[in-house]
Structures are given as C-alpha cells and as structure tokens.
Amino acid sequence: MNKLMQNVLTGAALTGALLATQANAADAVIRHKIPNSSFPIALAVEVPATATVVNLSGSVPVTIDAKAPADSLAAYGDTEAQTVSVFKTIDKTLQSLGLNMGDVVKMQVFLVGDPTKGGKMDFAGFMKGYGQFFGTEAQPKLPARSVMQVAGLVNPAWLVEIEVTAVRP
Numbered sequence: 001m002n003k004l005m006q007n008v009l010t011g012a013a014l015t016g017a018l019l020a021t022q023a024n025a026a027d028a029v030i031r032h033k034i035p036n037s038s039f040p041i042a043l044a045v046e047v048p049a050t051a052t053v054v055n056l057s058g059s060v061p062v063t064i065d066a067k068a069p070a071d072s073l074a075a076y077g078d079t080e081a082q083t084v085s086v087f088k089t090i091d092k093t094l095q096s097l098g099l100n101m102g103d104v105v106k107m108q109v110f111l112v113g114d115p116t117k118g119g120k121m122d123f124a125g126f127m128k129g130y131g132q133f134f135g136t137e138a139q140p141k142l143p144a145r146s147v148m149q150v151a152g153l154v155n156p157a158w159l160v161e162i163e164v165t166a167v168r169p
Contacts, residue, residue, distance in 0.1 A: 083129025
C-alpha cells in the first residue's frame with residue numbers, strides 16, 4: 001500500500017473515531033427527572049467532559065407590530081407571544097451553530113411583571129410558550145431551568161429575556 005493511501009485510510013479512521021466519540025457524548029448527557037412530577041424541566045442535567053458547552057447570550061423578543069410604538073406591549077405582544085418569539089430566535093441561533101433545542105441543558109428566564117396583570121409576572125403565559133418547544137413529543141428533552149421576575153429589561157416593553165446553555169456532542 002502506498003503512503004498516500006495509508007494517510008487517507010488513517011484520516012478516515014480518525015474521523016470515524018471522532019464522530020463515534022461525539023455521538024457517545026450526546027448519548028452521555030443525563031437528564032434527571034423530578035421525582036413524582038410531570039413538570040417539564042429537569043431536576044438536574046449531567047454533561048460529560050467530552051462535550052463542548054455553548055453559552056448563548058440572552059435573547060429578547062422581536063417586534064410583532066412595527067406600527068406600534070417601540071416601547072409598547074403592542075409592539076411585542078404579551079408574555080406568551082414574547083416567549084414564543086424569543087424561543088424562535090434561540091432556535092435559529094442554535095441551528096446556525098449546528099445545534100437544536102434538544103441540545104439545551106440549562107436555561108435562565110427573566111420575566112418582567114406584566115402591567116396588565118398588576119405587575120406580576122405571567123408565569124402561565126411563559127409556560128404556554130415554553131411548552132411549544134420543550135417536553136413535546138417532537139422535542140422531549142428538558143433543560144434544568146430557573147425563572148425569575150426582574151424589575152425591568154433594556155426596553156420597557158420587553159417582558160421576557162432568556163439565556164440558554166447547550167451542549168455540542
């Protein structure tokens with residue numbers, strides 16, 4: 001066998017080994033369920049040392065009504081609409097990086113009190129949006145997650161900002 005052929009075969013073998021290792025890393029992520037609960041988050045998520053951790057910056061909603069004032073709820077919608085908007089942005093970002101929502105292992109959610117709800121965060125509205133992306137038949141993988149009410153975000157009309165951490169197998 002000539003030297004060129006040996007190098008080609010060696011390269012192919014190394015590529016195959018790397019792909020197998022990456023696949024095993026994806027399978028090695030362990031998502032612990034909350035005991036005796038159907039709540040759609042993980043109690044904990046274990047990430048193997050062989051995986052690459054990808055931290056996304058916070059994502060905020062996009063305008064749904066360009067004619068509305070930029071600092072109004074009408075421009076961005078209620079908590080559910082903003083949550084869906086943010087998750088669509090996160091999904092696009094993940095896809096641009098070769099990842100998907102199933103690769104998300106950790107999430108931090110910042111909700112502003114909704115003025116139409118007496119200044120209280122609309123957790124139910126958030127969950128309606130969240131439930132379209134996590135814990136579904138098509139995407140059953142659940143992240144570890146925190147949700148907190150904050151005093152405000154950069155734009156006074158934003159009710160939702162979400163940061164996620166994903167794992168690249």
